[in-house]
Amino acid sequence: MLQTAETHPNLLISSKLRPFPAVALRLMSLIQQEEISLLELGQVLETDAALSVMVLRAANSPLFASAEIKSIPLALIVLGVDRVSLLTLTAAVLQTLPGSMRRDYLQAWWRHNLATALLTKHLAPCDLVAEYSYMCGLVHSVGQLLLLEAFPARYETLLAEAPTAPVTLLELEQATFGVDHCELGAGLLRKWNVPHEMQDVAAYYRHPEKALGRTAWVVNAACLVADHIGFPVSSGPCCPMENLPALAEATLQDEKLCLEIAEKVEAIESSLTR
Numbered sequence: 001m002l003q004t005a006e007t008h009p010n011l012l013i014s015s016k017l018r019p020f021p022a023v024a025l026r027l028m029s030l031i032q033q034e035e036i037s038l039l040e041l042g043q044v045l046e047t048d049a050a051l052s053v054m055v056l057r058a059a060n061s062p063l064f065a066s067a068e069i070k071s072i073p074l075a076l077i078v079l080g081v082d083r084v085s086l087l088t089l090t091a092a093v094l095q096t097l098p099g100s101m102r103r104d105y106l107q108a109w110w111r112h113n114l115a116t117a118l119l120t121k122h123l124a125p126c127d128l129v130a131e132y133s134y135m136c137g138l139v140h141s142v143g144q145l146l147l148l149e150a151f152p153a154r155y156e157t158l159l160a161e162a163p164t165a166p167v168t169l170l171e172l173e174q175a176t177f178g179v180d181h182c183e184l185g186a187g188l189l190r191k192w193n194v195p196h197e198m199q200d201v202a203a204y205y206r207h208p209e210k211a212l213g214r215t216a217w218v219v220n221a222a223c224l225v226a227d228h229i230g231f232p233v234s235s236g237p238c239c240p241m242e243n244l245p246a247l248a249e250a251t252l253q254d255e256k257l258c259l260e261i262a263e264k265v266e267a268i269e270s271s272l273t274r
Helices: 009-014 022-030 038-045 049-059 072-079 081-096 103-123 130-138 143-150 152-164 169-177 181-192 196-204 215-228 246-252 255-273
Strands: none
Touching: 009 143, 009 181, 022 038, 022 081, 022 130, 038 049, 038 072, 038 081, 049 072, 049 081, 049 255, 072 081, 081 103, 081 130, 081 255, 103 130, 103 143, 103 215, 103 246, 103 255, 130 196, 130 215, 143 152, 143 181, 152 169, 169 181, 181 196, 196 215, 215 246, 246 255
């Protein structure tokens, strides 16, 4: 059964995280269809002006376009549905982040999750929907935001101590706060009404053997790789190489891929937040 944070509702209620944009939820419904109408997709995206502006800003970065893109329909034609969908979903998650949280915490979390999303999309088997794999990586540790928001100093210390502690991060969180970030993340994503697969990953990416789907295994490896290539949430040491799962170890041996992921994180972050 999926873990939830229903025994700790106050953290969910008091959080300043904004609701997940309705446009992004509609987009996730559309991308499940075998044939997507560019006209319908463009009309859906254009109903959220702020989101459209963020997507167009990113679309006009050197990472994606060589010519100026002035509208969502043109972005769909030039960049394609896949790229525009990923940009929209990335911008949607960015919209939910609270402005009240310390910027260094927020940036470290965001960069880690963006790297994890890019790695998850690359590593996921071809029979999994790319956009869902990406989104699972992008929100896998969203529960950490609730702990960083509610207990900034205590949680920062806990994150720094976790890699050398005799117990796991989730056990430390349970002992300190009475709840762990996986429970909180699953509860928040259910509150946002995102697809169940994303809730499943948030609940079990630390223990993918408990997950209902395969994506949790990929996110687990991608998360560990993100730490090793320079995108950890905290300044503590990374998981030792000898303890990494085979997929993570093999990915780290691909130096070209790791460099490409790091460059994409920098480019996407810059294009969406400048």
